[in-house]
Amino acid sequence: MDTKNIKSTVLIAIGVVVVILLLVGSSAFITLKPGERGVIFRKFTTGLDKENVKTEGFHIIAPWNRMIVYDVREQQVEESLDVLDKNGLSVSVDVTMRFNPFPQEIGTLHERFGKDYIRKLVIPEMRSSVRQVMGRYTAEGIYSTMRQEVETAIITETRQTLKTKKNNIEMSALLIRSIKLPTKIKEAIEFKLEEEQKALAYEYRLDREQSEAERKRIAAEGEARANKIINNSLTPELLRMRGIEATIELSKSPNSKVVVIGSGDSGMPLILGNN
Numbered sequence: 001m002d003t004k005n006i007k008s009t010v011l012i013a014i015g016v017v018v019v020i021l022l023l024v025g026s027s028a029f030i031t032l033k034p035g036e037r038g039v040i041f042r043k044f045t046t047g048l049d050k051e052n053v054k055t056e057g058f059h060i061i062a063p064w065n066r067m068i069v070y071d072v073r074e075q076q077v078e079e080s081l082d083v084l085d086k087n088g089l090s091v092s093v094d095v096t097m098r099f100n101p102f103p104q105e106i107g108t109l110h111e112r113f114g115k116d117y118i119r120k121l122v123i124p125e126m127r128s129s130v131r132q133v134m135g136r137y138t139a140e141g142i143y144s145t146m147r148q149e150v151e152t153a154i155i156t157e158t159r160q161t162l163k164t165k166k167n168n169i170e171m172s173a174l175l176i177r178s179i180k181l182p183t184k185i186k187e188a189i190e191f192k193l194e195e196e197q198k199a200l201a202y203e204y205r206l207d208r209e210q211s212e213a214e215r216k217r218i219a220a221e222g223e224a225r226a227n228k229i230i231n232n233s234l235t236p237e238l239l240r241m242r243g244i245e246a247t248i249e250l251s252k253s254p255n256s257k258v259v260v261i262g263s264g265d266s267g268m269p270l271i272l273g274n275n
Contacts, residue, residue, distance in 0.1 A: 030060075034056050040054070078094070095175070096173075097173070099170060099171045108168055151175070155171075
């Protein structure tokens, strides 16, 4: 083979190698961004490698294998759904949920649900929990007094379902954005709540007036008992003694001139005139 043919062969071989590298380069060299994880699917050997989850950074894989990339950062879904309350009344509710897959379990997640796990797993489980919990309460309770209790129950049940080993989803928050009732039902509930508030206010005023009346009664009884004790202790001898003491004190005043003559029917001195 002459030199010219050798050079041509070498150039062709180099060209083929370059083409091959260009074709496989994008699948052989992979960079995972912050918040991403990857699992490798080995087509010709062991299949999906669930145990060795790849973290962020640069990775080289065989060109015939495939890296499946998952976003493991917190994500959010918003749902509007109609549910039935305990009495069969229709309630419309808007719900927001924040969640993320467990980073080290994306292999299992991919095996069971695939990349569409939000539609196949997260949303159905959230809807199921909302319907089950709200079905245990009346529309009035959901709309007014028990809203926080309902929300807490939905959070608890949804979180427990999603975080099991077979699902591997961490729910960070669930919020009920709004609750909508049929207009007539809403007006009836609001009227009832308004009447209850009026009744509570009336009961409060009544209790306060009764308490005040009871206080006055107790005070009057105490005053009557005190007067009775005082009256029983005021004997004629004590009154005469107090009168004499008062007369003596009055006579000591520098601004008074006192003339005492005789005595009254009770034996007390009589005080006449003063300056």
